[in-house]
Amino acid sequence: MSKFESLVRDPIRWSATVLGVVVLGAIWIAVSQVPASATTGGAIPSPREGFLAPDFTLETLQGETVTLSDLRGKAVVVNLWASWCPPCRAEMPALQAAYEADRDRGLEILAVDMTYQDTEQDALRFIQEFGLTFPIALDRDGTVARQYLLRALPSTFFVGPDGVITKVVIGGPMSEATIRTNVRDMLDRLP
Amino acid sequence: MLPILQVGPLAIQMPGLFLLAGVWVAVTLTDREAPRHSLKASVLSNVILIGLVVGILSARLWYVMRFLEVYLESPVSVLSLNPSTLAPLEGALTGLFAAVYYGYRKGLPLWPTLDAMTPGLAALGIAVGLSHIASGDAFGAETGLPWSIELWGAQRHPTQIYEVLAAGIIFWLIWKNRRQVPASGFLFLAWVALSALSRLAIEAFRGDSVIAFGSLRTAQLASVMVLVMVLAGMHFLVRPQAQDSRS
Numbered sequence: 115m116s117k118f119e120s121l122v123r124d125p126i127r128w129s130a131t132v133l134g135v136v137v138l139g140a141i142w143i144a145v146s147q148v149p150a151s152a153t154t155g156g157a158i159p160s161p162r163e164g165f166l167a168p169d170f171t172l173e174t175l176q177g178e179t180v181t182l183s184d185l186r187g188k189a190v191v192v193n194l195w196a197s198w199c200p201p202c203r204a205e206m207p208a209l210q211a212a213y214e215a216d217r218d219r220g221l222e223i224l225a226v227d228m229t230y231q232d233t234e235q236d237a238l239r240f241i242q243e244f245g246l247t248f249p250i251a252l253d254r255d256g257t258v259a260r261q262y263l264l265r266a267l268p269s270t271f272f273v274g275p276d277g278v279i280t281k282v283v284i285g286g287p288m289s290e291a292t293i294r295t296n297v298r299d300m301l302d303r304l305p
Numbered sequence: 306m307l308p309i310l311q312v313g314p315l316a317i318q319m320p321g322l323f324l325l326a327g328v329w330v331a332v333t334l335t336d337r338e339a340p341r342h343s344l345k346a347s348v349l350s351n352v353i354l355i356g357l358v359v360g361i362l363s364a365r366l367w368y369v370m371r372f373l374e375v376y377l378e379s380p381v382s383v384l385s386l387n388p389s390t391l392a393p394l395e396g397a398l399t400g401l402f403a404a405v406y407y408g409y410r411k412g413l414p415l416w417p418t419l420d421a422m423t424p425g426l427a428a429l430g431i432a433v434g435l436s437h438i439a440s441g442d443a444f445g446a447e448t449g450l451p452w453s454i455e456l457w458g459a460q461r462h463p464t465q466i467y468e469v470l471a472a473g474i475i476f477w478l479i480w481k482n483r484r485q486v487p488a489s490g491f492l493f494l495a496w497v498a499l500s501a502l503s504r505l506a507i508e509a510f511r512g513d514s515v516i517a518f519g520s521l522r523t524a525q526l527a528s529v530m531v532l533v534m535v536l537a538g539m540h541f542l543v544r545p546q547a548q549d550s551r552s
Contacts, residue, residue, distance in 0.1 A: 116485065119487045119543065122487070122539050122540055122543050123487075123540070123543050123544060123545065125540065125544065128536070128540045131536070132533060132536045132537065135529075135532055135533070135536065136529060136532075136533060139505055139525075139528070139529040139532065140529070142505060142506070142509065142525070143505075143521060143522070143525045143526065143529070145509070146508070146509030146510075146522065146525065147520040147521050147522070148446075148514070148516070148520055148522075149516070149519070149520050150516040150519070150520070152446070153446070153511070153512055153513055153514045153515075153516060159458060160457035160458040160459075162441065162457055164513065165457060165458075281389065283389050284318075285318070289379075289382045289385045289390075290379055290382065291372075291375050291376055291379050291382030291383075291385065291390065292382070292385060292389060292390050294372070294375045295368070295371075295372040295375050295390060296389075298372055298374075298375065
């Protein structure tokens with residue numbers, strides 16, 4: 115019989131071991147306690163669930179300026195795309211349908227064209243082809259791509275009314291149901 | 306962190322790939338271990354397969370139930386392959402229930418079955434850690450230590466690496482001692498105890514802990530409770546009365 119096995123068999127020595135584990139565990143828990151605000155808390159801007167969506171200001175195709183943080187209080191879908199990307203083309207009609215369905219309830223879609231690896235003319239043709247009515251922002255120098263650690267197109271970030279990311283979908287195309295269920299989840303958080 | 310590997314037009318989800326590889330290794334190891342526990346490998350494989358299939362299908366159905374209104378408008382979307390439209394916890398519980406029910410109907414003995422699955426589960430633990438490295442999930446608290454890693458806009462504890470190292474040690478201990486266990490079920494409980502201990506230790510360095518009672522990390526509280534129950538269970542499996550009643 116191994117030493118460990120005889121230890122487990124002995125009720126007194128094993129009870130003492132369990133008690134020791136509980137005491138050491140309690141000490142470790144006490145040592146590692148932190149205030150709730152020290153964990154994620156949404157205070158740090160980073161492109162992942164539970165964090166504050168990195169803020170940006172961009173010019174739109176219509177020549178206006180849009181700032182993400184100005185949209186606080188709304189459910190926002192930030193979609194990073196390019197006109198030459200096939201899955202982006204495939205999911206745009208679904209984004210437009212979701213926009214039409216939930217715009218009145220507080221949904222805003224911000225489609226950010228990766229203009230630094232696209233052209234404004236191609237982006238414009240794309241918008242006209244699909245009849246998109248939500249704002250199209252232009253990332254001319256790749257700032258937003260860097261902020262959002264862009265690795266695949268399209269990438270979509272669902273940003274709740276408090277500015278915190280509730281869902282990240284990398285790659286596509288997303289179905290209309292995928293978009294709408296995630297939007298509903300955000301709209302439920304609206305005051 | 307490498308969540309996506311772009312191969313031409315294909316965006317391969319690396320965390321999912323690691324988990325898939327982990328499941329494959331787990332099933333292979335369980336198949337190999339089954340005969341030593343006098344179990345039929347094919348029945349055991351079916352338990353895992355049924356658990357996985359029911360788990361994935363029900364995860365989608367639970368999600369659909371949650372957003373029924375949207376899916377009623379577009380019923381075909383229920384069949385979408387998108388992994389983001391799943392209810393993981395509900396799916397896992399339903400899959401577990403289905404696997405247990407199937408095992409019960411097939412007359413699989415509980416403890417030997419769990420023992421046969423233990424090396425596979427331990428290997429799966431390593432795969433879960435690797436998937437966390439790829440996705441950046443289960444991330445650490447901010448720190449200035451020299452081995453900190455840059456993740457999510459800050460220098461952080463590489464908790465995913467701690468997780469893989471701990472899972473590797475647990476696998477090694479389980480694999481090395483799998484033939485010398487004193488009672489049926491002991492190996493499985495030892496794995497649960499080691500996993501709880503590893504979570505208790507590593508959670509202290511996590512940056513995404515859920516906090517209860519003002520400042521305590523819930524995963525640590527749960528780990529201590531699991532540890533106590535499992536350590537008590539290990540004693541009950543090997544105490545002389547239990548051995549006598551079996552002989």
